[in-house]
Amino acid sequence: MEALFPSYNDPIVSILLLLGTIFAISVISYAYSLWKQEQKSKELQRFLKSFDSNECLLDTKSMPFEKGMTKPLFLLALAYEKSGEYAKAIDLFVYLIHHTNDNSILLHLASAYHKAGFLKRSIKIYRQILRNFPRNKEALYELELLYEKLNEFDKAREVLEVLDAQGEDVQKEQIALDILEIKHSKIPKEKQFEEIAKIYSEQEHILALRELFLLDPQRAWGYYSESEFQKIVDILWKLKINMVDLDIISKHIPLQQLYYVKGVIDGRADGKSGIFAIDLLASAKAAGDESADLAFIYICQNCRHSYPLPFSRCPNCHRVYNYKIEVSIEESRKESGYSLQ
Numbered sequence: 126m127e128a129l130f131p132s133y134n135d136p137i138v139s140i141l142l143l144l145g146t147i148f149a150i151s152v153i154s155y156a157y158s159l160w161k162q163e164q165k166s167k168e169l170q171r172f173l174k175s176f177d178s179n180e181c182l183l184d185t186k187s188m189p190f191e192k193g194m195t196k197p198l199f200l201l202a203l204a205y206e207k208s209g210e211y212a213k214a215i216d217l218f219v220y221l222i223h224h225t226n227d228n229s230i231l232l233h234l235a236s237a238y239h240k241a242g243f244l245k246r247s248i249k250i251y252r253q254i255l256r257n258f259p260r261n262k263e264a265l266y267e268l269e270l271l272y273e274k275l276n277e278f279d280k281a282r283e284v285l286e287v288l289d290a291q292g293e294d295v296q297k298e299q300i301a302l303d304i305l306e307i308k309h310s311k312i313p314k315e316k317q318f319e320e321i322a323k324i325y326s327e328q329e330h331i332l333a334l335r336e337l338f339l340l341d342p343q344r345a346w347g348y349y350s351e352s353e354f355q356k357i358v359d360i361l362w363k364l365k366i367n368m369v370d371l372d373i374i375s376k377h378i379p380l381q382q383l384y385y386v387k388g389v390i391d392g393r394a395d396g397k398s399g400i401f402a403i404d405l406l407a408s409a410k411a412a413g414d415e416s417a418d419l420a421f422i423y424i425c426q427n428c429r430h431s432y433p434l435p436f437s438r439c440p441n442c443h444r445v446y447n448y449k450i451e452v453s454i455e456e457s458r459k460e461s462g463y464s465l466q
């Protein structure tokens with residue numbers, strides 16, 4: 126029998142066996158990847174069917190597709206989205222995904238649905254993306270925002286946990302979510318203050334301190350420290366005069382300077398506030414000129430968009446509390462102060 130079969134000790138047979146095994150594994154893995162790709166494509170097409178609409182503004186159903194059209198149509202869809210024509214953008218994104226099976230366009234489709242106000246549809250698409258790409262951070266951040274908008278706080282928290290597990294710094298998002306949930310709850314304002322004060326004591330994040338001043342300025346002074354002056358200077362400036370704590374002012378030079386300019390106290394501070402516009406107004410006031418006032422601009426550190434009002438999330442890029450307060454001088458409106466509440 127041994128004469129019929131070559132010996133396994135023969136080196137040529139061993140090499141042939143090895144090459145044969147490698148070839149078989151390569152063929153099987155290639156076939157598997159093709160099958161997997163096919164399954165993903167079918168799944169995507171099935172998923173898209175749920176977005177087929179009879180209300181298409183564009184006649185995409187009878188539009189023939191050519192590969193060279195992909196980029197121009199994609200750019201056109203982005204232009205529609207930018208100009209607020211979300212229905213047309215959605216039609217084109219669906220058309221492109223249908224013909225190209227390009228999963229990356231799903232992110233644009235989800236974003237267009239979000240901007241058009243179809244939050245649940247947008248969630249559905251982001252979840253579909255995460256089914257295939259569970260670590261896609263853009264989809265995770267957007268999903269968290271959508272759950273937050275729908276007041277589904279537990280689901281939003283679960284998404285943040287996934288991001289946290291991926292090493293993302295989501296402390297701000299977690300604090301913002303906790304505060305939002307507290308404010309959304311039916312508990313009395315006093316209790317809300319206590320809950321947020323607890324967050325501030327544990328995490329010392331400025332977002333929590335700003336909320337404390339908005340809820341109850343008189344109690345919030347108990348948590349004030351000079352290092353936070355520049356981050357809440359807008360709130361301090363707009364406090365009603367009866368909400369100002371004169372004892373604390375007497376101990377902090379930046380506060381003395383601010384409230385001297387505002388006219389709450391008479392004596393000018395023996396030092397500077399650290400904010401050029403305030404110090405300039407203090408000098409002008411000391412010289413008898415009270416024709417100017419402070420103005421505040423909030424600049425997002427991520428997208429650089431600026432706004433006249435503070436925001437917990439940037440209206441443009443949706444980043445949580447990511448702004449820098451720019452203090453400038455404007456003509457006085459002769460106001461005695463008003464509350465931000």
Ligand SMILES: [Zn+2]
Nearest residue numbers: 425428439442
């Ligand atoms: Zn922004």
